[in-house]
Amino acid sequence: QVQLVESGGSVVQPGTSLRLSCSASGFSFSHYGMHWVRQPPGKGLEWVAVIWDDGRKEFYEESVKGRFAISRDNPKNTLYLQMNSLRPEDTAIYYCARDSGFNSFGDYLASWGQGTLVTVSS
């Protein structure tokens, strides 16, 4: 079955960088778009970014545009989120999720990982 395992979460100071990883298994990774979604403590879900199955296109939520970069390594079945210039408001659980579309974008997020916690604090 689909398995997504995030890693890389940590406590970091404002202005620093962090890279999250998401290891995927149980499906043909190179044929699906992949998302990052975050959830601040006690709050709702916020979509962060998406990358096409072949990595050629990416889209970002406005507050992270220019600071975060989503990427993927298809041979390694791994998704990444490079986060730069981190702010306290970036504190959240970060989930990776598989898009619903095969070889194209779908409307929804079909499978989710368990998340990794990023805390930005001085």
Place this chain on the structure above:
Amino acid sequence: SYVLTQSPSVSVAPGKTATITCEGDNIGRKNVNWYQQKTGQAPILVISNDKDRPAGIPERVSGSNSGNTATLTISRAEAGDEADYFCQVWDADSDHWLFGGGTGLTVL
């Protein structure tokens, strides 16, 4: 930008029907998806494309969408249905995936 609005909380008695709504401008023209998130767990998809149930989701969970309101209905509510429920759409104008603020369902 497109906004999805959900009531913060809904309560339902065991065995009764819970109705959770998601409002948006002409949301009936979009595909609406619903996620359930229990305390301390990751979200899971419970309804896709307005009314489709993924494998393993019981028939008493259903969805509809028309006009400016999408609805998630949980019939014969059980204690195990207690969770936060989030609606979600894909906004073609911005190529963004958008979530509603979430509704906390209490079964009591």
